[in-house]
Amino acid sequence: MNNLQKTGKSNTYESSLIKPFSDINKLITILQPSSSNIATMGRQKINLPESEGKLIYLLHEGSIALNRCNDGMIISSERAPFIFGLCKQITYSGNVFMRTQETSKISYLPLDKANEIITKNNLWEASCHIMMYIAARVFTNYSQLSQASSYEIIRHQLFELMNESTSVRNTVSAASYIKERTFLSRSGIMRILAELKAGGFIDIDKGLLKKVNQLPSRY
Known part of the structure; x- marks a missing residue:
């Protein structure tokens, strides 16, 4: 494995972004009583009618x-707890759609109603923290795609995959996970994954990522 070099320990599974769990849980607690539940299965598109207007989704x-929407590429994913829709204060964000990655518990309520509850309970600061996190997540993902090498993109996505739930990691192959989120070819992804596996940097069984040991920073 000539091209891969060990360059010291890596912070596996860690991200520089800190998810605002306290703020998320505060909003979910106060919004949940006014929300309606959605029954879901794995890899199900969330497609409520436009007549419902702008909506907030609570991921429990x-x-x-x-x-x-144009190509189905995944631009971001989040595990529970989380809140989707806060960033639709001005636009509908009609260029994206949501899909569950596994059987999930979700509820929703109109954005206008959520805004009223947030104002009444003085939780706009918490809402702002969540929106800042969302913006940072999307910016980080797009920066990886536009500025990094193929290996750096795959390295980043392997860390993202390890941060997914066990259910996701046990059902979605590493190659498919990366392909759904990048412009890389499947053959290129498979080649780099094979070299990482051969070098003992990752553990993959039947295509499923089991463990990231120590990924080199350069390829």
């Missing part, structure tokens, strides 16, 4: 991916 269990 499971995980959801945001996909681009």
Whole structure:
């Protein structure tokens, strides 16, 4: 494995972004009584009618991916707990749709109603923290795609995959996970994964990522 070099320990599974769990849980607690439940299965598109208007989605269990409408590419994904829709204060964000990654527990309520409850309970600061996190997540993902090498993109996505739930990691192959989120070819992804496996940097069984040991920073 000539091209891969060990360059010291890596912070496996860790991200520089800190998810605002306290703020998320505060909002979910106060919004849940006014929300309606949605029954879901794995890899189900969340497609409520436009007549419902702008909506807030509360993710209580499971995980959801945001996909681009034009090509289905996943631009971001989040595990529970989380809140989707806060960033639709000005636009509908009609260029993306949501899909569950596993059986998930979700509820929803109109954005206008959520805004009223947030104002009444003085929780706009918490809402702002969540929106800042969402913006940072999307920016980080797009920066990886536009500026990094193929190996750096795959390295980043392997860390993202290890941060997914066990249910997701046990059902979605590493190659498919990366392909759904990048512009890389499947053959290129498979080649790099094979070299990482051969070098003992990752553990993959039947295509499923089991463990990231120590990924080199350069390829």
